[in-house]
Amino acid sequence: MNKYLEQLVQLSKYDGKISAYEPKIENEKSKLTLFLQTADSISSTISAVANEIEDLKSKKSKNNTHLAELKTKLDEISKKHNSIQNEKELKALQLEEEITKEQISFANEEISRLDTLIESKEENLKELEGKLEGEKEEINEIQVAVDNAIEELNKDRNEVYAQRAQLLEKFDNKILTFYEKIRRWAKDAAVVPVRKQACCGCYMKISDKAYADVLKAEEIVNCPHCGRILYKEVESEEA
Ligand SMILES: [Zn+2]
Incomplete structure (x- = not known):
């Protein structure tokens, strides 16, 4: 074969080989993408759930304040019983007492409802945090494998580069x-x-x-x- 033609065939083979490394490296990198996306999505869910828990806790605290107020009011009502003058006053006081007791029971129900919600959200949060932890471990493992594979590919590619450079020294x-x-x-x-x-x-x-x-x-x-x-x-x- 013509010497120049032979060199051209060889050069073209080297160039083809060198070009083929980039998609291989990209392919290695893409192995991580899905895991990173999953971890990201879990992280956003975690912060959303944490916000929900904060909201619920703030609602609960408002209900507790309200409950304390109602209890003070009930105490005041029971003190008023001693100073009642007539039947009309008694009925009004009893009505007020009844309403306050109802409000207290409603506030208690609301607090217990919020407690149940908070508990279930906190369980959910723990689950998500465990999931994220697992995902991160997996990412670390894959990262090591991907880094090694890319390093190997780069090493191989550099060898082809060197062979190509050697060939070019003789080139017309x-x-x-x-x-x-x-x-x-x-x-x-x-x-x-x-x-x-x-x-x-x-x-x-x-x-x-x-x-x-x-x-x-x-x-x-x-x-x-x-x-x-x-x-x-x-x-x-x-x-
Ligand atoms: Zn042609």
């Missing part, structure tokens, strides 16, 4: 410029094999003459349709 500048020009639009498919007499870049059939030239591999042949550099694939690659 004109050939390199020629390659870079095609690569600008063809990306990693600037140098492609010919299969069944068709260019593997544009998939168009090439003429018998062009095909014969590719098989001979004595010079650099461009696809007559798309301009990519063509080469004859070795058997093992095709398999």
Whole structure:
């Protein structure tokens, strides 16, 4: 095979390999995304529930204040009993007493209702905190695995970079410029094999003459349709 063509095939392979690392690294990073999203959503639920508990506690405290007021009022009413002058006054006082007692019982009911709610919310909160803890542990484990995998990929990629740099030392500048020009639009498919007499870049059939030239591999042949550099694939690659 033409020396330059051989180098071009090799360079193109290195460039293809290097490009393939980025999606692999992204794929590793994405393994964490779902777990981070879940942890985020649990965290927001936790703060929402905590706010609800605060609200309920403030309501309970207001009811307790009200209850204390009602009890004072009831004490005052019972003291008034000693100074009653007539039946009318007695009836009015009894009515007031009854209403106050009703209000007390209502306030007590409300406090116990709030207590039940607070208790169930606090249980829910504990559950959520446990869940978040588990999620965080899992994230830490995955983080270690992901970091290791990315480090390994970066190491491999640097090796390919080094091989590429070594190859470029021997490269002819004109050939390199020629390659870079095609690569600008063809990306990693600037140098492609010919299969069944068709260019593997544009998939168009090439003429018998062009095909014969590719098989001979004595010079650099461009696809007559798309301009990519063509080469004859070795058997093992095709398999
Ligand atoms: Zn082509």
